[in-house]
Amino acid sequence: MSELTHIEYTGVRELRGPLVVVEGVRGVGWDAFATLSLASGERRHGLVLEVDRDLAVVQVLQDTTGMDRIGTRIAFSATPLRIPVGIGWLGRVCNGRGEPADGGPPVLGGTYAAVGGAPINPVRREPPNEPVLTGVAAIDVLTTLVRGQKLPVFSAAGLPHLELAVQIAAQATCGGEAFAVVFAGMGLTHADAAFVRSGLSERSAARELVLLLNTADDPVIERLLTPRLALTVAEYLAFTEGRHVLVVMTDMTSYSEALREVSAARGEIPARRAYPGYLYSDLASLYERCGRIRGRPGSVTVLPVLTMPAGDITHPVPDLTGYITEGQIVLSAEAHAAGTYPPVDPLASLSRLMRKGAGAGRTRPDHPDVAAQLIAALARSRQVRELADLIGRSALSPTDLTHLDLENAFRQRFLAQAMDENRSLEDSLGRAWDVLLTLPRSQLGMIPQELFDVREESASPRSGTDVPGAAT
Template identity: 75%
Template sequence: MLTGVSAVDALTTLVRGQKLPVFSHAGLPHLRLATQIAAQATAGGAPFAVIFAGMGLTHADADAVRDTLDARAAAGELTLLINTADDPVIERILTPRLALTVAEDLAFAEGRHVLVVMTDMTSYAEAVREVSAARGEMPGRRAYPGYLYSDLASLYERCGRVRGRPGSVTVLPVLTMPGGDITHPVPDLTGYITEGQIVLSPDLHARGVYPPVDALSSLSRLMRHGAGPGRTRDDHLDLAAQVLAALARARQAAELADLVGPAGLSDVDRRYLDFERAYRSGLVAQEEGARSLAETLRLAWDAVLVLPRSELVLLPDRLLDAYGRPS
């Protein structure tokens, strides 16, 4: 399933039937990213639908979501469920369940591939905590009820495919980590249930990069089942591995530059810093508009080809000759 967002499609590919959360911090553009994905995602020409479940949104955010998804609604591909911050808490608990029930009907009765975007799951978990406290139930970690794990699992595990039936349900939950704490119960428990995560970076956001996806902290555990030869393109997986490896080396070079200064770096280390700039400004930065997979992979090639061929050890010669720099 293509989202049209290069940082996701290239490096943390979303696969039909997967549950892949977005981990964010307060103040980061996670709602903008969620609505962008909901507006431009496709299923490769197959029957498709989007369910957007907003929980605890401000009225301004709710209006922005409606405006962004207007074209998808006009195409008859959108179901929108909005719970604002001043709506009853019990409605916030019902919203994702209603969204997933609609998704299951569209997927397994009508044969569509359905993307369910749910934001913000932290608001949902706080609603569960509030109702639990009102019932006088025994609190668990950070006053959340002890059954929060099974409650979240009862939502996330409703995604997938059914053998013998067309259609699929893919879930993209978005959650903010209070205080940026990834060990907070909501992201912590979500990580045990889901199949990877897309992590947004405050550092990239401070540099003005949108979407601020931290590729080295992000992971799609099903990517190898939905990308590569016969699925996306034969160079996709090897190219993604090379980009991630080069990005890790570039961060080491940046740390070294902070210690000894750029002049003290080797020529190769300076090339890795050039790669990181090309990666950040070319592949990741995407203010608006959907990118095709071909355009996304071209930008990934442009970034890695900043490096000497001797450094591209994860790319076979046949791919370098076909897509990159001939020997």
């Protein structure tokens, strides 16, 4: 971290929740790093949130519990918070402040980078056009994740979003290219933190993972720092080391609630549901740090996970996230109640960049058409199910009945997957074809005839594969 000035201030005017108001300061800038020395000899750290003439408001990363106005000394750095970055982060488990939680030494790096980061110049952005395969069929086939994309997971309390996030982090690959995962957990219970560490132990041992865990009993301020640390580490690994990096951040609702708590402590005027008016720009400052830079190797892909209070997708956090990101993966309470994992709702989910990362030369030539046809067939199946509830199954036509069969086949043969099952794209697309072929050929008008011909050819006894368009 940056060197501190030799001037220490003792004029603590007020302790307010996680905030310290210091008076009599000079030459202190916004976002400067601060070290607080207590009368007991303990040292804490903080960041400057606001400066007004000779007053500075400091948010304390370890909270102000046990602090006394008298005897507290504060020294400020001349620059914003900076951390060491490098490949030394790979394989490490740290708390939300970046301090080791695995019993190892402090993380060192050859250079330092500002935690606040900087937006990528739009002129230098490279359009995303290559897939990140997660091993989860519903994502890889229907909402393909593309390198440099920001694609959130919308969930609700009680749904297995953490299990899905860990599975994606454990299985994701970029077709054999240098790859790493940065996992930032915010507001986790100790049981959830242990689950994350256990589920990602193999990837951590392979030095392909950076794990930052902020638990629910850690200071709330730390929760605001955790995703910024994760993205700072990811940017170095991507744009300097040339790796493709997937950043998984869960739960962004916990992050937003921490932001609301700090805003209330600062006495700011609240906006929707008491969240600060700058919630949109704050979330954007995180999500927009993903992408690819023209002329540089590597990419940063962001997968934020958030829970919608009471399943309300119009809640400020999912609502604003939807405006910033390029689609969403929505988990369904209905599918979860039926015992299906992962309980992805394919009709509510969308990847706006999927067409850039799927198809010939990227996944498989038949991938876009199969995905589009499967979504259309599922939409028709849902309409038929609603119709059956009104007039009874016996009144349905034979074609309508095949659509009901397709919905069941989709859940059982395509969507349902074990939490540790890593499905190849070939297997996932083969299952998608099997589900579609429960319908008559006349109902599959979105798939060109040549793809049927290729499938029939590849399924013949002389062929070594049973999937169309497979690479040779």
